[in-house]
Amino acid sequence: MGRPRNMKKKGEAGEAARFISRSRAVRKLQLGLQAFNRVCIIKGIFPIEPKNRIKAQKGDSKYRPLYLKKDIKFLMHDPLIWTIRQEEALRKKLAKARHLRDGYKEQLVKRNKPIYRLEQNVLERYPTFVDAVKDLGDPLTMIFLFCNIEVRPPIYEHHVSRCQRLKIEFLTYVIEASCLTKAFITTKGYYYEVEIMGHNIVWTAPHNCVTEVPPNADMKIMRHFLEFYIAMLGFVNFRLLGKVDLRYPLKPKVMPRLKGAEKKDLDNLKNLMASLNYPLEKTTEESEENLDDNETTSKLIKGSSEKTQKVYAERMQAEARRKLFSGLKFFLNPECNRESLTLVIRSCGGEVSWPSTVFPCSTYKEDDQCITHQIVDRPNFDKKYLTRFYVQPQWVYDCLNAVTLKPCQPYLPGCPLPPHICPFLKNFEGWYIPPEEEDLRKLLAASPEEKEALLKEMAAAEQKKLAMLRAVNEKSDDESGSEDDDDEDKYDEDENDESDEEKDEEVEEDGDDAVNEADASMEVDDGEGNNKEEEKKDDGKEEEIKDVVRRGKERFYSKKKDESKEERTDTRMRTLMIHKKNRKLYHKLKTKETKRLRRSSMLKDRREALELHKIGKISDEQLEGPPKTKIKQTFSERRAKLYQSRVRSAVRFARSAANKNRFRGEKKKPAIADTRDE
Structure with a gap:
């Protein structure tokens, strides 16, 4: 019997037909691996993880980077591939001319080097200007990083100088538009947030020092990303500076009077823009009418009701x-x-x-x-x-x-x-918020009139803390001084000792009266007039204790424990009802939540310990905590460890014996027959 018409061969449909491996894609495009990576980065095509890797790889379980077949077909007709192929051919010609030491031919080959532009690729990846603005985070971080990087192949001087120029252009836009919202200093560098066209963009800028390139970083791949980001940010800066009415490329408003060698040196003109403090040339002067309109709108918002002020809170901020x-x-x-x-x-x-x-x-x-x-x-x-x-x-x-x-x-x-x-700021359930962050949240949520009162309250709270710390330090100094005085008082007369004892007895009597008064005040109820004993009885009624004898031992159970057990069983049954596909996701979310809660509780305890350490209630040893003890190994772990050590020693012995026989030229001895009596 023949195969049915609708039946397809293995690999013609499903996951196997959708994906293609990287080695097959390189062969199909007739490119080298480095050129293939370059094309994929510029076109925005990256490896994709399939739902079922074994099916996508036609039964092979080994990990391989997989791409979509339709993306590779899309690359086959791209004109960028032809320019890359021409570059590879010219590189071979250049190597041949250098080998033959033909300088004239080498110059000809360098002149005929193909020039490719990335405007069309930028338009393909970002059809609208808003799409490019949304994706500005990664380009800015990379360009700010390469401004301070060491010049070494494959990164050349023109890459670094272009990055520095683009950085200055973007920062001038931020200053002119006044769109900086947040800034934060860390060990990695400076984190900035900017609001452009209603979208928040975050990027990092390293500290002012030459960053060393790690040896395990593939700088060729980084250069391919950098080339595309340079082209993209150039277009974005052109549009953004046009919105602020600045001339592109940037030019100083008043040219300084330079003489002699200073006039020829272009770095003097570059430093004017790099200072971010020099007036620049504009296409149109800012009209006074627009300024008046902004002032009137702000006055109207301030004079409106609370509801409208809440709606326009971000704009007012x-x-x-x-x-x-x-x-x-x-x-x-x-x-x-x-x-x-x-x-x-x-x-x-x-x-x-x-x-x-x-x-x-x-x-x-x-x-x-x-x-x-x-x-x-x-x-x-x-x-x-x-x-x-x-x-x-x-x-x-x-x-x-x-x-x-x-x-x-x-x-x-x-x-x-x-x-x-x-x-x-993060808003998660169970997330630890320190008191300083709470103060920041209050300041951001408050109106300008309320902020002054909040700042006064914060200043008063800080003064109280400082006063407490001073008092604690004074007490510690007094105690150290009193210990020194006690040594001198040992040699005083007996009459002074007797008078001190009488005074102590009087103080003890007064203290007992004060304690009795405090106990009487504690016995007073919240409003119903019950005593301590009655409250204890009520608590005992709430927690009914049941005596259950099991294996000759008494165990006590309370209602709270039973309720917690019931909740656990309910949650366990609910998790069992979840579908098998979604159960792993549920467990991942639960583990993430427990980790977050554990982290928040640890930070809370640590903060309390630090506050107590400042006051002097906790010593340095207690703050550091007990030393970490080694976890005892179980019997099965010890047995496995012993077994592994025996295996290693046996392998070592076998190798040493084999090497001895090999170097001596001796053959393996036959096994000795068993001559025991039957």
Whole structure:
């Protein structure tokens, strides 16, 4: 009998027909592996995990990267593949010319190198401008990273210079649009959040130091990503700077007068834009009518009812953030991070300057009397002025995150800083929220009038804590002093001792009376007039104790335990009713929830222990906790360990014996026959 018409061969339908392995895709496209990776990164095609890997790999269980067949068919007709093939052919010609030492032919080959552009690929991946704005997080992190990276093949100088230019363009847009919402400092670097066209974009910027490339990083793959991100961010910056009426490429509004070698040096012009503090040329001047409209809308929102204010709370907060540092003048000391602080201060409406020896474009000098705040990151410095506040850099970031000007006293130079709270707040069930984060949440939810009262309350609470700590320190000093005095008092007269004993007896009598009065006050009921004994009886009624004898032992059960058991059984039965496919997902979610609860309880206990340690109720040893003890191994684990050690020793012995025989040239001896008596 023949095969039915509807019957298909193995691999013609289902998972096997949808996917294709990477080796087969490379052969089909007639490219090398590196060129294939490059095309896939530029076109946005990545490996996909199938539902059933064994079926997709036609019965093979070994892991292989799988791609969709329709994506590979789409790549076959892409013009980018032809340019990559031409590049590979020219590379072979160039190697041949170098081998033959033919300089003329080598120059010809370099001139004929094909040039490919990625405009069409950017349009294919992001058909609208909003789609490109949503996906700005990863490009910004990579471009900010490659600004400070060491130049080494396959990363060349033109990659780094282009990244630096794109970074400056994006930061100038953020300053002009005043769209910075959050900033946070970590060991990894600076986390920033920007709101563009109603979408929040988060990216990281490393600290100002040359980042070392780890040896296990594949920089060729990173370069392919970087090439696409450079092309994408160039288009995005062009559109964004056009919205703020800035000329593209950036050009200074007033060209400085440079003489001699300074005029020829292009770095002087680049530094004007890199300072983020120099006025730039605009296409159209900002009209005064738009400014008046913004002021009138803000006044209308403030004068409206509470409901409308809640609806427009985010808009009011954004306006308050834009004018946070308006009217304030900052001066940065040389040790501070100039780029990050100028970004935050200028996007919030402030003015910045620094010493002219550090970087060009400093607007005013240190001895200017108009300076309101000087940012210092060292405890000791020479000049001090009474007309300004001296603050550490964390104050600027904390003010931005809280959308209020915080008091400067906790941030004075040399003082221990308050905790730097993460502004990226999480709202999970069972998530631990420290008291400082609760204060930040209150400040963000409060109106500008309520914020002043909240700040006063926080300052009063901090003063109380400081007073308690001082009192504890004084007590500890007094106790140490009293111990020294006791040694001297041993040699006093007996009459003084007798008088002290009489005083102690009087004090003890007074203390007993006070304790009796306290017991009487505790016996007073909440409103029904019951005594302690009656309350104990009521508690005993609530928890009825049952005596059950099992195997000669008494066991007590309460209602609470029975209820908890019933709940456990109910949940167990519900989990059994879940379908097998969804049961794994349910267990994953439960384990995630338990981990979160465990983590929150651990953080809560740790915070309580630290607070008690500050007061002096807990010693250093108690804070660190008991030393970790080694977990005892079970009998089965010990037996398995012994078995593995015996196997290893036997293998070692067998190898050593075989090597001895091999080097001696001896053959294996025949097995000795068993000559025992039957």
